[in-house]
Amino acid sequence: SVQRRYQKVLEEAPAPNLPDDSRRRLHDAAVALADAVGYDSTGTVEFVVDDETGEPYFLEMNTRLQVEHPVTEMVTGVDLLVAQIRVAEGDTLATILGDRYPTFRDGELTPQGHAIEVRLYAEDPFRNFAPSPGTIALLRLPEGPGVRNDCGVSGGDTVTIFYDPMLAKLIVWGADRAHAIARLDRALDELRIEGIQTSTPLFWQILADDDFCAGRMDIGMLDRKLADGTWGKPEASFGDGAVYIERFVVDPRHVEIQVLGDQHGAVVSLGERECSLQRRHQKVVEEAPSPVVDADLRKRMGAAAVLAAEAVGYSNAGTVEFLLDANGEFFFLEMNTRLQVEHPVSELVTGVDIVREQIRIAAGERLRLRQDQVRIQGHAIEVRVTAEDPKTLTPAPGRVSAYHPPGGPGVRVDSALYAGYTVPPHYDSLIAKLVVHDVDRARAIRRLERALAEYVIDGMATNLPLLRALFATEEVREGRYDTRWLGQFLQGRRG
Numbered sequence: 001s002v003q004r005r006y007q008k009v010l011e012e013a014p015a016p017n018l019p020d021d022s023r024r025r026l027h028d029a030a031v032a033l034a035d036a037v038g039y040d041s042t043g044t045v046e047f048v049v050d051d052e053t054g055e056p057y058f059l060e061m062n063t064r065l066q067v068e069h070p071v072t073e074m075v076t077g078v079d080l081l082v083a084q085i086r087v088a089e090g091d092t093l094a095t096i097l098g099d100r101y102p103t104f105r106d107g108e109l110t111p112q113g114h115a116i117e118v119r120l121y122a123e124d125p126f127r128n129f130a131p132s133p134g135t136i137a138l139l140r141l142p143e144g145p146g147v148r149n150d151c152g153v154s155g156g157d158t159v160t161i162f163y164d165p166m167l168a169k170l171i172v173w174g175a176d177r178a179h180a181i182a183r184l185d186r187a188l189d190e191l192r193i194e195g196i197q198t199s200t201p202l203f204w205q206i207l208a209d210d211d212f213c214a215g216r217m218d219i220g221m222l223d224r225k226l227a228d229g230t231w232g233k234p235e236a237s238f239g240d241g242a243v244y245i246e247r248f249v250v251d252p253r254h255v256e257i258q259v260l261g262d263q264h265g266a267v268v269s270l271g272e273r274e275c276s277l278q279r280r281h282q283k284v285v286e287e288a289p290s291p292v293v294d295a296d297l298r299k300r301m302g303a304a305a306v307l308a309a310e311a312v313g314y315s316n317a318g319t320v321e322f323l324l325d326a327n328g329e330f331f332f333l334e335m336n337t338r339l340q341v342e343h344p345v346s347e348l349v350t351g352v353d354i355v356r357e358q359i360r361i362a363a364g365e366r367l368r369l370r371q372d373q374v375r376i377q378g379h380a381i382e383v384r385v386t387a388e389d390p391k392t393l394t395p396a397p398g399r400v401s402a403y404h405p406p407g408g409p410g411v412r413v414d415s416a417l418y419a420g421y422t423v424p425p426h427y428d429s430l431i432a433k434l435v436v437h438d439v440d441r442a443r444a445i446r447r448l449e450r451a452l453a454e455y456v457i458d459g460m461a462t463n464l465p466l467l468r469a470l471f472a473t474e475e476v477r478e479g480r481y482d483t484r485w486l487g488q489f490l491q492g493r494r495g
Contacts (some may be wrong), residue, residue: 001217002206004129009199009222010206011068012116013075016177016215022054029056039063042084051218067119067169070148074115074173114180117171118203120193122159125202125226131161137195142187146173146180159196167198177215181207249323249331251482254278255290256321257305258346260357261314262367269302270346270354271376273319276483277470279393284463284486285470286342287381288349290324291441291479297328298376306371308335317343317358341384341433344412348380348437378437379444383452383467385415385432387423390465393490397425401459406451410437410444423460431462441479445471469493 002010014023030045044066046059069080078097086096123129139155151168153159159167172187174180185207191200206212211221253276261267274290275283289298305320319340321333343354352369361367389396399422405413415432417423423431436451438444452468473489475481 001219002212002222003219004125004222004226006219008068008119010116010118010203011071012114012177012180013071014111014114016217018049019054022049022056025054026056029058033058033061041087042069042080048219067166068117070150070169070171071115071117074148074171075111075113077112113173113175114177115171115173116180116184117169118184118188119166119199120168120170120191121165121199122167122196123165123199124197125199129199131165132197133159133161134196135159136193138192139194140190140192141168142170142190144187146183147187148172167193181213247331249325251326251484252276252323253290253292253325253482254283254321254333255293255301255324255330256319256340257301258340258343258354259305259309259314259318259320260352260354260361260367261309261316261318262361263315263364264366265310265313266367267306267309267314268367268369268371268374269306270350270352270374272298272301273340273342273345274479275321275342276481277476277486278483279486279490281483283342283384285381285383285467285476286345287379287441287444288345289376289379292324297330301330302371304330304332308332315361317354317361341430342382344414344433344435345380345382348412348435349376349378350374351377378439379441380435380437381441381444381448382433382435383448384430384463385434385455385457385467386429386463387431387460388429388463389461390463391493393463393466395425395429396461397423397429398460399423400457402456403458404454404456405432406434406454408451410447411451412436417457431457445477 002008026047026049029047033045034043041063042065044062046062047056048059049056065080065084072078073080083096087093121129122132124132135158136153136155139151139153141149141151143149148171149168150171153167159165170184170187170191172180172183174183184203188200188203188207193200205225206222209225211217253274255272255274255276257272258270259267260270271288272290272293273286273288274292275286277283277285293301301322304322308320309318314337316337317339319336321336322330323333324330339354339358346352347354357367387396387398388394400417400419403417403419403421405415405417407413412435413432414435417431434448434451434455436444436447438447449468449471452464452471455464457464470476470486470489475485
């Protein structure tokens with residue numbers, strides 16, 4: 001029943017979850033039909049079975065050896081091709097089967113164990129089964145007990161669009177269905193077909209599916225699961241359909257480590273930045289150090305970031321980003337191999353001019369500091385000022401009629417704005433970065449509030465009112481937020 005557009009993809013014997021009574025009725029109906037027409041070869045009588053009532057309905061009879069005949073051979077021990085030849089030569093079934101196959105009794109062969117066959121096609125299963133012609137660069141088929149391959153191609157062969165796209169059949173046998181599924185899983189892991197796209201990733205999805213594993217299948221199951229898009233996401237995202245699940249991090253925080261690496265193999269960490277106040281995965285507020293990272297966690301995260309940079313011989317300023325859960329476990333997210341927008345907060349708490357160090361590294365000079373010389377002093381916060389409506393957060397380009405940035409000790413503004421400047425609609429909405437530094441987080445927040453109150457940008461809408469509102473909340477002031485918090489806060493304001 002595992003079919004796509006009525007084309008069989010996977011076959012197994014015996015049928016899972018088919019009651020003995022239904023199996024007997026199907027057997028009797030098939031034998032009666034073959035007897036009625038005096039059939040004298042191998043053939044297949046096909047039925048549709050009502051899942052609720054078990055009632056069989058005749059579909060058709062194929063008067064030939066079917067593609068899927070190996071599963072029957074593996075559970076009965078009968079070589080159907082040899083049997084077909086001997087029947088054509090006039091031998092009786094009693095002669096062909098009776099003495100050689102002890103499972104043959106009363107005109108019926110009793111299945112032993114369970115067999116599954118998958119059809120390997122030169123098609124992309126997650127892009128509407130588009131044909132995938134090309135040259136097979138590498139072909140390595142699995143081997144071992146209970147594994148059979150029927151394959152008509154080899155490495156170096158060219159697959160064209162003019163013939164049936166089936167490349168091979170992979171068949172496994174197990175003592176029971178669970179054993180057969182486990183053996184198929186291992187066989188697919190050993191299978192290698194390179195140079196062309198094949199349907200192999202589809203079978204990882206099938207084997208991981210609860211309905212398939214429980215034997216709850218119908219003819220439309222595969223088409224429905226492909227249509228809802230779930231099965232195609234791993235292949236589309238990672239180019240590997242074997243990736244079908246990942247760990248869910250509860251209440252995650254986005255914490256990143258600033259690193260510097262020179263061309264002589266030295267790498268240092270400049271501590272972490274907290275970047276969890278995000279809207280649609282776009283950072284809005286960053287601070288250093290993180291309000292939830294202690295000295296031990298900072299050391300472990302920094303060591304992991306340095307190790308990653310060293311492993312690839314990294315030389316530049318860079319950021320290794322992590323997700324951090326409530327238990328202090330952290331998980332690699334990505335590495336940004338450039339200067340980040342939020343680098344000023346790291347500069348303010350470490351006293352390191354990251355841009356200058358980046359230029360020195362590019363010139364081939366060695367780092368001027370060791371890891372034990374890096375000190376985190378005070379607390380820094382950066383807010384991104386954007387040309388967006390503070391209520392709808394839609395872009396709001398326009399002409400700046402008046403501009404007055406805040407100033408004073410511990411206040412830094414990175415911006416190109418001035419009175420009379422017109423903010424165009426063609427680029428990122430970021431128009432300024434306001435960064436503050438003080439001896440601790442509480443004082444840094446008070447300094448930021450004063451700076452936000454002083455900041456004047458007239459003539460166009462900005463998100464300054466939103467930034468002021470954020471730091472009026474207890475959650476932000478106390479550092480009790482995660483990557484989802486800002487989205488929920490904005491939703492509540494709109495509601």
